[in-house]
Amino acid sequence: MHGISRTTTDIRRAAMLASVVLVGHAGCHLDHSQSVLHTASQPAAEIAHLWWILLAVCGIVSLIVLGLLAFAVFSPQHSQQKRAPVGVRFIIVCGAIIPAVILVCLLIASVRTQVALSPPESSLTIRIVGHQFWWQVEYPEYNIDTANELYIPVDEPVRIELVSADVIHSFWVPSLQGKTDLLPDKVNVTWLSADRPGIYRGQCAEYCGVQHAWMAFNVIAVSRDEFDRWIAGCQQPTPQPKTESQRRGQELFVAEKCHNCHRIRGLPEAIGNRGPDLTHIASRKSLGAGLIPNNRGNLMGWISNPQALKPGNRMPATYLDSDELRALTDYLQTLK
Numbered sequence: 508m509h510g511i512s513r514t515t516t517d518i519r520r521a522a523m524l525a526s527v528v529l530v531g532h533a534g535c536h537l538d539h540s541q542s543v544l545h546t547a548s549q550p551a552a553e554i555a556h557l558w559w560i561l562l563a564v565c566g567i568v569s570l571i572v573l574g575l576l577a578f579a580v581f582s583p584q585h586s587q588q589k590r591a592p593v594g595v596r597f598i599i600v601c602g603a604i605i606p607a608v609i610l611v612c613l614l615i616a617s618v619r620t621q622v623a624l625s626p627p628e629s630s631l632t633i634r635i636v637g638h639q640f641w642w643q644v645e646y647p648e649y650n651i652d653t654a655n656e657l658y659i660p661v662d663e664p665v666r667i668e669l670v671s672a673d674v675i676h677s678f679w680v681p682s683l684q685g686k687t688d689l690l691p692d693k694v695n696v697t698w699l700s701a702d703r704p705g706i707y708r709g710q711c712a713e714y715c716g717v718q719h720a721w722m723a724f725n726v727i728a729v730s731r732d733e734f735d736r737w738i739a740g741c742q743q744p745t746p747q748p749k750t751e752s753q754r755r756g757q758e759l760f761v762a763e764k765c766h767n768c769h770r771i772r773g774l775p776e777a778i779g780n781r782g783p784d785l786t787h788i789a790s791r792k793s794l795g796a797g798l799i800p801n802n803r804g805n806l807m808g809w810i811s812n813p814q815a816l817k818p819g820n821r822m823p824a825t826y827l828d829s830d831e832l833r834a835l836t837d838y839l840q841t842l843k
């Protein structure tokens with residue numbers, strides 16, 4: 508009997524230790540690409556600064572309130588009939604005046620942050636259309652239409668126009684900027700800038716359906732030269748298929764009705780706009796809005812059964828034999 512309870516205690520201790528280690532590990536995760544506290548822009552730094560102020564003030568207030576509560580619960584009972592005026596004064600000062608002062612100070616800090624976040628002048632505009640469950644990314648000045656990736660030049664504020672094609676989504680890049688909603692009937696505006704080159708992960712922050720969690724994107728901040736090269740690359744016409752397999756893949760793209768939902772500039776039949784523009788699909792880093800890395804195997808898996816990888820997304824399965832699947836993949840991989 509004694510042995511059993513000792514074993515139970517040991518298991519409980521081990522479980523507690525494991526959970527502490529796990530929580531600690533989660534808190535210390537080294538990938539800071541989507542962290543409010545690892546900022547890479549002035550607006551994100553302002554937000555993080557406000558977050559620390561709120562944490563400190565609210566933490567101190569909570570400790571004081573809990574201390575007073577403990578005092579009230581555990582202190583020996585004083586005579587209850589004698590309600591001294593000191594008690595009333597204590598309630599007025601600590602229950603009304605001090606909280607009012609604290610709340611006004613926090614309001615001032617919040618308004619100050621809000622003012623610091625107002626958009627500056629910018630020479631580049633990106634238009635984002637939210638879809639269930641991916642991001643359409645347009646550069647209107649350059650006639651570029653892509654998906655789930657925003658290239659921006661470092662140290663330049665970029666105007667971001669946001670609208671939704673269906674339900675409400677929310678555009679959030681924690682390391683760079685606060686959240687802004689995408690509404691179906693109104694264009695909202697925010698802005699982004701990055702202090703240093705890097706890949707910053709963004710995420711839809713408004714529940715929008717079954718694959719809300721896999722509605723991610725990357726902001727890729729690069730030097731101005733690299734950004735100009737990327738723009739020039741995007742404006743290149745798509746290469747014509749060279750091999751027999753690539754040619755067959757291009758035919759299959761139309762025969763299998765992929766062109767009803769996807770656009771490929773340079774392929775006249777492919778003018779669909781329900782799914783991502785595939786003109787430069789091969790140069791994107793991920794598939795399925797941040798779901799899986801973009802490589803040959805994953806692309807084949809995605810084409811053959813997207814519902815297995817991301818249930819509830821809008822793309823139906825295709826019924827191709829292995830040769831056809833290989834040919835279609837060969838063609839799509841030429842679209843750099």
Ligand code: CUA
Nearest residue numbers: 676711715719
């Ligand atoms: Cu889109 Cu959540």
